Amino acid sequence: MTATATTTRAPGAIALTVETTPLDDVRQLIPFLDARHPLLWLRRGEGLAGIGTALRLEFTGADRMRAATTAWAEVVSRSSVIDPLAKPGTGLVAFGTFAFADDSARPSVLIVPEVVIGRRDGRSWITRIRPLDNAEMPDRTGADTGRTGSTSGLGAVPNPQPTPFGDEYRLSLLPGALKKDGYREAVAAAVERIREHDLSKVVLARDLVGHLPHESDLRRALVELALGYPECWTFAVDGLVGSSPETLVRVDHGAVSARVLAGTISRGSDAASDHEAAVSLAASTKDQDEHGYAVDSVLAALAPHSSGLAASDVPFTLKLPNLWHLATDVEGTLSDGSTSLDLIDALHPTAAVAGAPTRDAVALIRELEPFDRGRYAGPVGWVGADGDGEWAIALRCAQVSENGDLTAYAGCGIVADSDPERELAETAMKFRPIVEAFG
Missing domain, CATH: 3.60.120.10 (Anthranilate synthase)
Incomplete structure (x- = not known):
């Protein structure tokens, strides 16, 4: 079943176009990640790997989670989403982390990746996300990737590939x-x-x-x-x-x-x-x-x-x-x-x-x-x-x-x-x- 939601963008608001398509089973998500700025949610080999940043929202103060709820609802309402899989983690998603204390100096964030590769119940998928006004997402994977067309108007978007790990290191805490x-x-x-x-x-x-x-x-x-x-x-x-x-x-x-x-x-x-x-x-x-x-x-x-x-x-x-x-x-x-x-x-x-x-x-x-x-x-x-x-x-x-x-x-x-x-x-x-x- 395809889920689609589209609204008119107000001045200053963010509108995203999102498409999820099936993939052959991807058993290793971590190699797809950016080495310095990984986005990951994983348990028992299943979860979500995010690449790049299509949208970053920051929140501070005692109402940071309520503000995130409101902001996320607005992003969703202004976005066009095609998601034929309709599984947990497909379609439009944001990774989030929130500060413990109301007065923390560390901001709380919601991050929408440019690309999400997901795996659940043995099925894998890829979701590509970009601002509606952009003709093409930049390739943030650092890999020699191919490019493919899209049926939903996403245009040419990157096909992320796993990349070799960097040098080993040891850290004393x-x-x-x-x-x-x-x-x-x-x-x-x-x-x-x-x-x-x-x-x-x-x-x-x-x-x-x-x-x-x-x-x-x-x-x-x-x-x-x-x-x-x-x-x-x-x-x-x-x-x-x-x-x-x-x-x-x-x-x-x-x-x-x-x-x-x-x-x-x-x-x-x-x-x-x-x-x-x-x-x-x-x-x-x-x-x-x-x-x-x-x-x-x-x-x-x-x-x-x-x-x-x-x-x-x-x-x-x-x-x-x-x-x-x-x-x-x-x-x-x-x-x-x-x-x-x-x-x-x-x-x-x-x-x-x-x-x-x-x-x-x-x-x-x-x-x-x-x-x-x-x-x-x-x-x-x-x-x-x-x-x-x-x-x-x-x-x-x-x-x-x-x-x-x-x-x-x-x-x-x-x-x-x-x-x-x-x-x-x-x-x-x-x-x-x-x-x-x-x-």
């Missing part, structure tokens, strides 16, 4: 603004505040920093993340790269779902100790309490938008290559026509990345963390023309600047009986994906 001793002190201060005040949980993070060699190929790190953590969302949007295990929200034709993670323990060194670690996590009152706050915050945020919202009474243990998490899946049906952008606005920040109560936890984070989190712990993912989309929480990630500076983040949920030394060790476990991908 060192403590950033919050050193190990400072993190222990921050955890101790948070525990004291929780015991003395009406605060149940706060999530505190620390940072590692490094510098990438000139012209480093970010695709190398993405391959390491995708292969090492196939059950996670491996993402790259505007220099933010990582592999997140936590689905903030997924919207697909009226169905809404989320995966909540809170409560962590290191994997064992052998089968027996690994099983013992999982059992210990499931029995931990501290971790169960931490997890409960996170689940409650997601249910409370989604309830006004969803009917039949359901979550299991008891969390399950989720096994990742380096650790166990307590996890709960939440599912429901949208009842008010909300888009995925509406829902990330309603959900963010969850107790899994801020704490409970949210306002008090965010205030304490601002007091104890000596850095701007940027997009760490904010929503990252994609949205389609119909508002459906998939969004993770930006965890196990690093922000790479244009000059090669890299900042990685990892945090832990602090409750009344948290131990500073154990929480520090947990951050080291959570840094492992990024440290190994770049090291």
Whole structure:
């Protein structure tokens, strides 16, 4: 079925023309990406790879997600879309990443690529996007590409090809603004505040920093993340790269779902100790309490938008290559026509990345963390023309600047009986994906 929407462009507004066509099955998406500015959303070998930029929208402040919702609706209304596949991720899509804090200096963005190559359920496609007034998109792939005509008036557009990876590199990450001793002190201060005040949980993070060699190929790190953590969302949007295990929200034709993670323990060194670690996590009152706050915050945020919202009474243990998490899946049906952008606005920040109560936890984070989190712990993912989309929480990630500076983040949920030394060790476990991908 072909979906088409066209409107007259108002002065200053952006209008796009979009066409999706099937491809022979593409099993490797990462080689198609730009080495320095990749756009990626991938899990279990399926997802979206974006090339070039047809449109970039930036947002700041407390209403950044609401502003993005409005701007995206306007872009969609002014665009002409031909999408015979009508699958999640086909047609007009934007990759997005949003800052954690309302006052962050790092802008939140929606990026519409010039070309998207997608794969889902064993089927692949290519989507070509350009401003309506442009006769031809520039070739941003850096490859010797062929060109092909289009049935929808797109004219000559690039056929992207996979390109060889750049030279290998190794990067050492060192403590950033919050050193190990400072993190222990921050955890101790948070525990004291929780015991003395009406605060149940706060999530505190620390940072590692490094510098990438000139012209480093970010695709190398993405391959390491995708292969090492196939059950996670491996993402790259505007220099933010990582592999997140936590689905903030997924919207697909009226169905809404989320995966909540809170409560962590290191994997064992052998089968027996690994099983013992999982059992210990499931029995931990501290971790169960931490997890409960996170689940409650997601249910409370989604309830006004969803009917039949359901979550299991008891969390399950989720096994990742380096650790166990307590996890709960939440599912429901949208009842008010909300888009995925509406829902990330309603959900963010969850107790899994801020704490409970949210306002008090965010205030304490601002007091104890000596850095701007940027997009760490904010929503990252994609949205389609119909508002459906998939969004993770930006965890196990690093922000790479244009000059090669890299900042990685990892945090832990602090409750009344948290131990500073154990929480520090947990951050080291959570840094492992990024440290190994770049090291």
